Amino acid sequence: MPRAPRGTLSHQVILERATHLMDTEGLGAVTVRRLAKDLGVQPMALYTYFKSKEEILAALYDSLLAAIEVPESPDAGLDGVRQIMREFFRLLTEHPAIMKAGSGGQGDTRLAEVVYALLLNSGIERRTAVGIASSLVRFTIGSASIYQERAGWNADHWSKVRHSLRELPAERYPVMRSFGDDLPEFTQEEVFEFGMDRILRTDLNEPLEP
Structure with missing residues (x-):
């Protein structure tokens, strides 16, 4: 990712660089010193826009949620x-x-x-x-x-899971072993949709007991 041209430092430029660092190197890489180095400025220049690393991280979080x-x-x-x-x-x-x-x-x-x-x-x-x-x-x-x-689980993964389930001792794991012959496959997106649907399909008009 190229450095910010001289005179173009801004909240947005800093947050874009912070997002890039977070996604490629992890949250630990998002420091004032590292951001300043990547943007080609002195660390003090960033303090014009953010008071601390914590403020940068909070703004980064809010900026992503705003999308x-x-x-x-x-x-x-x-x-x-x-x-x-x-x-x-x-x-x-x-x-x-x-x-x-x-x-x-x-x-x-x-x-x-x-x-x-x-x-x-x-x-x-x-x-x-x-x-x-x-x-x-x-x-x-x-x-x-x-x-x-x-996320990368595919048909080959599920085939291996079914095989491992069939290898379980029937007397100890009868239910789990039975899935070796009939284990439904889910993608991670399907699991998410299934769980969200279950939460929202309960009797929503029945108040919870305190």
Whole structure:
């Protein structure tokens, strides 16, 4: 990635470089000193735009979340919630290191505002809405965290899994061994869609017990 031309340093240029470093070398590479070196400026130049490394990481997180498109109407219902969570899942799988960059900033608040509006406008009770939103976020982060190591699973992988299951002793693992002959295959995207659908297809109008 080329250095920033002299006199063009900005919030956007710094965050673009930070994103590149995070994606290619990991979050640990995103330091003020490294950013300054890559951009061809002195470290003090970055402090004109950000007070600290932590502020850069928070802005990086918020800038990526800002790219998630949200429904324009609060009446988009549960389909709108699905749209947001799919975009969130895509973001986390494309930038896995961002999960360690922090949360709780304006980016999270923006998405939470829309998700809760969609849930409440669908007639869902407030406590249930909190439970649903929290479960979706945790499920999406968990699904994205194991995506990289499992995204390449193909027919050959599933064939090996079935073979290994058939090798299990029947008296000790009767159920698991039975899957050796009939194990449904899922892509990671299909697993994500399946889990999200299950969370949103419970009896959403039944309040959770406190």
